Amino acid sequence: MSLTPQWLRHYQKAWLAGDLTAGLIVTVMLIPQSLAYALLAGLPPEVGLYASILPIVAYALLGSSMTLAVGPVAVASLMTASAIAPLAVAGTAEYAALAVQLSLISGAMLLAFGVMRLGFLAHFLSHPVISGFITGSAVVIAIGQLKHLLGVRVPSSSTWETLKGLVLALPQTNVATLALGLGSLIFLVVARRYLSGWLVRMGMPAKVAELLTKLAPMVAVIASIAVVALARLDLSAKVSVVGVVPQGLPHMELALPGLSTVGQLWLPALLIALVGFVESVSVAQSLALKRQQRIAPNKELLGLGAANIASALSGGYPVTGGFARSVVNFAAGANTPLAGVVSAALMALVIASMTGAFYYLPHAVLAATIIVAVVSLVDFDTLKEAWHYDRADALSLMATALGVIAMGVEVGILMGVALSLGVLVWRSSRPHMAVVGRVPGTEHFRNIERHSVETVPGLLALRVDESLFFANASALEDRVEDLIRADATVRRVVLVCSAVNQIDTTALGVLTELHASLAKRGVSLALAEVKGPVMDRLQHTALGRALQGRVFQSVHAAFTALRAA
Structure with missing residues (x-):
């Protein structure tokens, strides 16, 4: 059996232009997202860049989707922070090492599931539970980013404690930081809602207009860097910036976790693996149907498992398929995973020679990017539909969301799964x-x-x-x-x-x-x-x-x- 992926064995020259274009566009979109999501996970910004190279290549070799874009995503970043925060201080070497181990354990689990052909596990998390989990996570993420938007210090704790800390810290708001963050937030919201329509009315093709709209975060990043650098707002107004991002490709090393580390991380690693797998398969299937292609869940397990192990090998953290990037990849004309390989190569070039450009990037702008990205994940439509069709599913969705907000991501998703199984048994116990x-x-x-x-x-x-x-x-x-x-x-x-x-x-x-x-x-x-x-x-x-x-x-x-x- 050939180890070469089927898509590569049957590659056609006509696909190359679309793959190159998609790879370039996704890279421009991936840079600010990688920096932002690494900070969300409590890690240095360069870790997000590291997690955007080898994982993409590993997935291209073993995955089954032609257009799924793998890398750091908001929900996996939040789950990473939630898993490691009780064990180490964010920003320390121990914290980063645990993030690598978390990715390694999660990847090993996914590979094992793939070898055992457990792709049917995608059906064990119901759509209402996943929707509730993502909705609750989006709320938690948005609230956690408000401190960066205001330029205040608030200890990372529960959602309610964070809200209380924000209220108490309001008098210390950094006006310059708020102006940058709020300005970026407004720009991104307006761009998301109206920019595509404006460009179409100006005579631009709808497909091109949609792609340019997706690149608005990069515009915000470039503009804010220029403003801070020219006015030296980091010194004159105490605007918090990313600072020095180490230049150079990551070192390849893989330290196996000890039994104590496995004991601390196996449950969050399992939840990250399951949620990431379900989310990735859902995105991959929705895109594959548009081209009459098929997704193999067992191959997805192998692809995502290899991607997470590759992330650990390069000093990254857990990754999965991202919805927004995958949609952009698809719309930009990606025909095969070569688009991802092109994106990985361009990202490697950025890390090797261009990280100095991110020194003056304000944390507030990254926070605005994250908030706009996750707010769109709040799924009121599914809640409304479930409420009218099946109240039990609607209650599962709400319980999962509220559990995530009030008690954390692991407790929230376990509550949702337990409630879904409880409802299933309750219904079965009262057969028609x-x-x-x-x-x-x-x-x-x-x-x-x-x-x-x-x-x-x-x-x-x-x-x-x-x-x-x-x-x-x-x-x-x-x-x-x-x-x-x-x-x-x-x-x-x-x-x-x-x-x-x-x-x-x-x-x-x-x-x-x-x-x-x-x-x-x-x-x-x-x-x-x-x-x-x-x-x-x-x-x-x-x-x-x-x-x-x-x-x-x-x-x-x-x-x-x-x-x-």
Whole structure:
């Protein structure tokens, strides 16, 4: 088997122009994002640049998406800060080392999941839970960046403590910093909402106008650097700037974590891996559908795992597929992962020779970039839709979001997952069961409460619309007993099992007891439309042997035989 990626083996010259253009545009967009997200993670700005080179190349070799742009993202940066903040002081060498170890552990988990072909894990986090997690994270991130926007010092702590600290620090607001940050914020919001339309009305093609709009953060970065450098606002107005960003490519080294470090980081690493995987697959699939391409979840696990290990190797921190960058990559004409490789090469050039240009970059402008980026992640549309369609999903979304805001990212997402699983078990424990009758002149059977159907006196046919297991077996028994008490003429009970995919040991015991109890009262029990895998297991049990001759292939056959009897 060739180790060369399929896209590279079948590469066409016609794709090269689009890949080169997309690589250049994404690099211009990636530079301010990488700097900003590294600071969000509590790391030096150059770490964000380091995490934007090798991970992209590693994903290009193993991933399955042609247009997914891998690198630092807001949510993974917040999760990194949340995981490491209790263990080390931000900005220290120990903190940076833990970030590398977190990326390594997360990458190893993703690779292991990929080798074991666990791509189906993408379905274990429901859309409302992911939406609530991202929404809550966006709120936490935005609140955490307000101190940089105001130019005040507020200790990093819980969301509520941060808000309290901001209120108390308002009198110390740095006016020059606020002007730069607020000005950048307004510019970015206006550019996002209106710039594309203005450019189109000026005669520019819509696609080009949209791409230029995405580059607004870079414009804000360049303009703010020029203002601070020319006026020396870092000295005269005490504006906080990025300062010296070390020049040169990162050193390649990989220190394996000790058992104590693994014990501290395995849970946040697992959550980062799962959330990053689900987010990446969602973005990759949505873009692939537009070109009739396919995404292989197991290959995505391998690609993202390799990307995170590559990030650790180059001194970075956890990475995943970014929504905004991927959309820009797609719109700019990327045809294959070569666009990402081009972006990585250009980023390496920036790190090797151009980091001095970032010295006068204000933290307030990076904060404005982050705030504008994450505010768009607040998902009110999904909440509104879920509230009207399924209140339980809406409550899961809100609980996850509020949990993240009030108690932190790990607790918030675990709350959301626990609530989703709880709702699933609760619903399964109350399965829909319908008494059915025959539609006149047909062999079809429908709910007697919804349709005009024929029934046979003394014959009760009950359809169970759920697999039978420990949580709902008693509910079935209670329903049968209630129906028999309500109609003393019932002498035959048929359980319609067309929707039953499994009967566990507890449910088997309940059905066995129900059969014996009914028999003592002169009521026979029969089954209809039992699925093959269920029957294979059932026929070797005492209940299966007792029901020989009373398991029917269809409800019609059961009605015909039992009515004749």
